[in-house]
Amino acid sequence: MSGGAYIPPNQHRHMRACMVCSIVRTEQQFKQHGCPNCDAFLELANNSEAIQECTSQVFDGLITVSDTSRSWVARWQRLEGYVPGVYAVQVEGVLPEEAIAAAENAGVHYQPRDGTVNEALPTDS
Amino acid sequence: MSGYGSESEGEGFNPEPEQEVSDTEEQAAVPTVEPNEDEEPSRGGDSEEEEDDEEEESDEEDDVRPHKRRKKVRRNMFIDAEAEVDEDDDEEEEENDEAVEEVHPDDLLEPTGADLDDRHHRELDIQRQVQSHKDAEELAKEYDEKYRRREAQSARRAAYGAMPNTQPTVEDPSIWGVKCRPGKEREVIMAIQKRLDDMVRSGQRPKLYSAFERGGTMTGYIYVEADAKQDMLSVIENIPNVFMGQPQIAIEVKERADLLRKRRRTPLEEGKFVRMIRPTTYKGDLAKVVEVHANGLDCTVQIVPRLDYGLNEDANAANDNKRKRPAFGRNKEIPPQKLFSETEAKKRHMKHLSQVGSGNQRAFHYKGEDYQNGFLIKEVKVNWVTSENVNPRMEEMQFFAVTAADGTETLDLVAVQAAQKAAQSGSSFVNGDNVEIYHGEQKGLRGTTVTVTGDIVTLRVTEGELMGRRIDAPVRTLRKLFREGDHVKVIGGSRYIDEVGLVTKIKDDKVTLLCDSTQIEITVFSKDLKRAADSAMLGTDSEYELFDIVQIDAATVGCVTKVDREVLRVLDQQGNLRTLLHTQVSGIVGKSRNAVATDRDGSEIRTEDTVKEHGGENRQGTVKFIHRGVLFVHNRELVENAGIFVVRSTNVVTMAAKSGRTQAAGPDLSGMNPAVQQQNGGAPMAPPPRQQFGRDKLIGKTVTIRKGPYKGLLGIVKDTMNDEARIELHTKNKQVSVKKELLSVKDPITGNSMPFGAGSFASRPRGGGYAGAATPSYNGSRTPAWGTQSRNGPSWGGATPAGGGGGRTPGWGGGGGRTPGWGGDGGRTAYGDGSRTAYGGDGSRTAYGGDASRTAYGGATAYGGNDGSGTAYGGFNSGGRTPAWSSSANNNPSKSNLSAPTPGAYNAPTPAGYSAPTPGAYGAYSAPTPGGPPMDAPTPGNYSAPTPGDTAGRYQTGGYGAYTAPTPAAAPTPGAWAETPGEDEDPRYD
Known part of the structure; x- marks a missing residue:
């Protein structure tokens, strides 16, 4: 993380997005540092299997956020409280049950970011 | 950030029951928006600015000012209570974690006053606990955890949707x-x-x-x-x-x-058809989803492979591991779709191939990919395929047809449905359709469609309680309503399009109908049906018709024996029945009226003739099409292949010719004879070919053999028969048979080629006698011709030999085997040429160019006429006909002489001849002539027979070089000229 969230173009094909917070990093970075927002419960660092399961190579739309509280985009994307960096607009993939449970236990309500939930409406459950 | 991460690693995450409680409390509190304002209290004063920001964001709907005020008050109060405890924590967090700063966990707490009290109590408890049981470090740790937890909660809250995604306002950036x-x-x-x-x-x-x-x-x-x-x-x-x-x-x-709207990806389902996006080789190809992996990211698809099995591999490529990137912008040729072939793979890539399954499970591993039953089974990312706008075409679907136990191939209707589901829109519904909702809560409702908007159909309920009401329903829950016995027409969706039939069974939205045309039961989707009053009209949209001859590939043609909607049945020239998609046929071959074949008797067969197989099944029929000795014959009494069968033309006997042509008269080759064609300007029909009579002029001549095992040997012709000559070799006392055309006649003394002999034809030698005469004709004739003609050029080449014979030609021509041609020649030559040449007819023609060349000959001949005026004429003809010559050449030299002269003689006198001298003609001639004068000069000397021969020889060799050579020959001409009335023309020649 010391070098910031910049990912050079030659690494773009290794980019993955966390299915929970949608942060985009390379597989290598996930492995080294885990997910800066979700590692408390996803425990991605040094866990290739978890990285495979909980992050996705299939995502769409890159966002770079420098100020997650001021930015409306960040709010809209439910990125408030997350670290500044690069995020994805939409992340495909299904988070494994265990990961969802872990997230719930950690008090994080997992809401898929793959467009299956209409974000314009509040969900009631 | 990393600090944060490492910390969490070190400490782990350990929820405590006590906090769980707070959690629930919070959940309860969540729905109210108010609490957001209470966040700030724990914040250090340094973050004031941020607070303001947040405030603005969070309470968009409220008035900002009052909140602020209130908040400030509260914070002060709160800080008093909590400051002691939180000190370290705050510092720590500020150092380490921006995130914590930005959305402070406490932001989300303290929803109401009551809650607040509660919390205070709790915190006091903690405080006490800390004081009593823990040292400062532990305390710090605990609080750190606590705050982290709260942070997570904040995230959760955001994710939870408790704060509905805030629509942007003008306050936002x-x-x-x-x-x-x-x-x-x-x-x-x-x-x-x-x-x-x-x-x-x-x-x-x-x-x-x-x-x-x-x-x-x-x-x-x-x-x-x-x-x-x-x-x-x-x-x-x-x-x-x-x-x-x-x-x-x-x-x-x-x-x-x-x-920022997210597009919902249409979920992939097993068995669904998709289109490939990513591996460029398969881009756009239809694929079938075999499996969708649990993570929703990968799926396994079945694709028709595109393999070249290494056929286009560069064998010389260095065998390093560097992947060569193809040059930019040039995409590699993509091999066609074809099911995996074990044998093909074995040819070159045996080492890459291994069989995986066993028994009838045809599974292979080839070059890192798996193949099953001919399909490539590939694991791809879901974004490598698209399930939108798949619209599989029939020819693509063919590969995926499921072969049933009885060998019939059927398409998996369910799969087709899945593929077409995406494409399904309201367009298949028309105003007034009777529809039924067959899926969902309103299942069973029936009505008529009123309007169709995109995927929503508005229908007016016609039955039941809701009668008269208008209801909107998505297209995919609707089916068109038919009843058994309805007469319906398939309007799309499947290969049965345009089929019309009677509904026999209805299940969900699948309707089975009995086709009117084929009496086969087919099952289609009701959306693809419409009620129809009309009867079936099949294949009307096909560009091919029954009995069309179509080109299948470059070397294959076939006759259409059945036109189906999607496929053609074609009987190809080998007699194989092929089933082809319309797209696999490159086009219709135009029927050629002039196509001719010969039957086993040598009779000519044309289309529409009735022929009968000789031997075999003795089938009989009319010829539909002739293709390179293969006949497509039609007999309406035959059932198979619509009565079409394929036979070789040499295996049939002509029964009746269409126009009552005389049979067995041999093929009419007159069409091939350029001479005939050229002269068809009213030239009288040639007399029938003369029989060759008298002794073959070749006999007794000294000849060399130009080809074959005896090539180069000198000999004397002892006897001739047909096209062969018995030659007694000089070298050893032996007689050999050699084709006449392989002989060159030599002057026994000088060893030079003699003019006639010089020609590639044995026949010429006879003319040889006349050669002298011929020669002149040569020169004369060619020169102008050459100069003038462009198109004759080729004929010349041909002619050249003839030219050599030019003089002879006529004589020769006379001899021409092709009698008809001959007659023509003689006749024409004489007349035409003679007239022209002699009288300047040439001149006139010269102007024309093409003719001119010949004319020139003629002219020459005419003058040569002296020698053998006829010859000269012949020369003409031959010039034109050269090809004819070559073939017939050997026949009747003598005749030619005879015939040739006569006309020539006549011609000369002909008035036309006189007229010829027209000034214009002169002019024309003069131009080309220039070469002429020299010719004249040499000529006299050259008179001798051999010379002409030489010339001829040259002609053959050099073709045009002949010109110069002919000069000697020309010599005669002048003489001739002088005598001939055409003298005037001489100058032209020159």
């Missing part, structure tokens, strides 16, 4: 759309990120809050969020691929949310 190079959006975003990183590192606070791209949907734009345009511009300036030249577009508030 603005967003601008900035043009960038299409396809580089991600790079641009990353470049911006880099710049932001740098700014943060150097201690600046970026004024640009966020930037994003929607590559797939909004290509060529990135969007930047900032308070002021200048803030944004200062950051994105000079980033590569950003087009700063074009003005940035401010995005209106209400449109902003749309920019």
